[in-house]
Amino acid sequence: MDNTQLFRLIGTISRQATSEVNRSASVYGLDNNLFLYLIRIVEQDGISQVALANQIKVDKTTLSRALTKLTTAQLIVKRTNPKNKKFKQLYATAKGQTYYNKVYQMEQDYIEAVLKPLQPNEKAMLGQLLTKISPSE
Template identity: 35%
Template sequence: MKDILRNIGVIARALDSISNIEFKELNLSKGQFVYLVRICEHPGIIQEKLVDMLKIDRATASRAIKNLEKNELITKQQDNNNKKNKLLFPTKKGLELYPLIIRENEYSNSVALKGFSESEINILSEALDKVKDNIADDWLYVKKGNKRNY
């Protein structure tokens, strides 16, 4: 079987490293820009939904959210329907960064997909969606405290 996950990992780490360097002056380090984008796109999202969307652990999300809040890029508000939940909203400052982050993402996509036909891009996108869905099942299984049997 071909080991595509190594290549996916290399790509993800390279793009994350580039973004961390380019966004350092914006106080968006260690992948925090990903959280900010999702909060901008889903204002009022709760942390648990963000954790599920990004497939990360709660502690990592908590640290990133705390830093985004400290840098005044997001705010937390009490959820009137469930007092345990805090709703996450971008601040004006956070919303001002959103277009820059999206431009960087679009640029990285164009670099990554250089030389691909529209058909190849669609096939790759569908295949990666399928891989993501397959991994999501294992992520949820392990997150609930189970061990995979390999």
């Protein structure tokens, strides 16, 4: 396998995973990556939009509109940081926590299925290698 095949494989694996988890999450109305945003907000309470966008490498305008959907669904709230009014901090509601539990489990089920072919030491190695090529900022 050459570098090109390797690189393209990452995209294929990712598209497959994204499609499949989104289809599962659509049961809760959390497709179009809404599940992903909710998960990150629950796990990083108070994060700002741009920080979140940079972390997961999604377009900030796409994220802005997706977060409006999560807000309308009352799964999160946007609170302007009183110390610095430029920032809106994101918090999950109680309802958001409940939905988080559902989609988190879906993600875990998918992860377990997809990583099943790997031994623990192989997973450790894969994690290290991916970390080396992960976006810096």
